[in-house]
Amino acid sequence: MQVVASAWADRRKIGWDKVEWKGRVVLITGGSRGIGRAIAECMADQDISIALNYRSDEVQAKISAERVLAKGAACELFQADVSQADQAKALVDGVLKRFGRIDVLVNNAGVTRDTLLLRMNDEQWNDVLATNLNGVFYCTRAAVKTMMRARFGRIVNIASISGVVGNAGQTNYSAAKAGLIGFTKAVARELASRNITANVVAPGLVDTDMTSTMGQAAYDTLIQSVPLGRAGRAEEIGEAVRFLASSDYITGQTLIVDGGLVMD
Numbered sequence: 001m002q003v004v005a006s007a008w009a010d011r012r013k014i015g016w017d018k019v020e021w022k023g024r025v026v027l028i029t030g031g032s033r034g035i036g037r038a039i040a041e042c043m044a045d046q047d048i049s050i051a052l053n054y055r056s057d058e059v060q061a062k063i064s065a066e067r068v069l070a071k072g073a074a075c076e077l078f079q080a081d082v083s084q085a086d087q088a089k090a091l092v093d094g095v096l097k098r099f100g101r102i103d104v105l106v107n108n109a110g111v112t113r114d115t116l117l118l119r120m121n122d123e124q125w126n127d128v129l130a131t132n133l134n135g136v137f138y139c140t141r142a143a144v145k146t147m148m149r150a151r152f153g154r155i156v157n158i159a160s161i162s163g164v165v166g167n168a169g170q171t172n173y174s175a176a177k178a179g180l181i182g183f184t185k186a187v188a189r190e191l192a193s194r195n196i197t198a199n200v201v202a203p204g205l206v207d208t209d210m211t212s213t214m215g216q217a218a219y220d221t222l223i224q225s226v227p228l229g230r231a232g233r234a235e236e237i238g239e240a241v242r243f244l245a246s247s248d249y250i251t252g253q254t255l256i257v258d259g260g261l262v263m264d
């Protein structure tokens with residue numbers, strides 16, 4: 001506890017610097033590829049420990065871990081399906097057993113099961129809600145206990161612009177991501193007095209496995225609507241996550257990172 005307080009005090013004195021992260025433990029869900037891997041690489045630094053969750057792809061998860069280790073951070077892999085309450089709890093318990101604390105929780109794990117509303121079956125609806133919304137609830141509920149005791153915590157949830165403006169063919173995903181934004185605001189209000197912040201990063205189109213199944217024509221049409229004229233890079237989402245995790249005074253906010261696709 002003393003270490004946390006002094007690292008934090010150092011940070012206030014020196015501003016943005018590596019010291020602010022010294023000794024901190026970051027748990028990232030869905031870290032075996034795509035945006036989760038990029039977030040891990042972005043957060044990785046000397047004296048940081050990254051707990052990297054994955055669900056099924058151990059081979060890719062090991063590649064993520066190697067990249068984190070190459071940056072001088074400690075890294076450990078934790079297999080768990082966050083859509084299952086018992087596995088999400090076991091994930092958090094496992095990280096606490098290994099590292100003793102969780103300072104930053106990044107709820108990144110997500111899935112899509114796109115189809116039009118009239119064709120959407122219960123399984124497609126429930127799968128998407130289970131991982132993208134229930135999973136965040138399970139992991140956050142388990143992780144905030146240690147953050148409350150430490151009187152420090154940074155939670156960053158990965159939503160989507162689909163949760164902000166809606167997207168045809170994604171009623172399940174848009175509902176889950178919009179729910180995630182509401183959930184984050186409630187968490188931010190509930191835990192602010194414990195120096196725990198909760199924020200959302202809402203990406204637009206980012207080139208990852210998730211978007212690789214889009215047809216070329218649909219992809220090109222979408223890119224034409226992006227003012228900056230290209231898809232996002234996963235590391236650009238990582239930078240936004242790091243920024244929010246580093247802030248003392250931003251909470252309950254949604255940071256849209258989409259090349260200008262959505263503007264108020």
Ligand code: NAP
Binds near residue numbers: 056202204206210
């Ligand atoms: P991705 O390439 O498909 O990777 C998804 C990651 O989530 C994988 O590491 C996967 O693990 C993990 N995962 C899925 N279900 C899980 C579960 N139940 N428990 C634990 N881990 C699980 O997707 P991505 O593009 O990087 O997306 C990451 C996040 O950004 C998601 O929340 C997504 O909704 C959001 N997002 C993406 C875009 C985009 O354009 N790519 C846009 C907006 C928002 P395994 O591979 O081990 O199964």
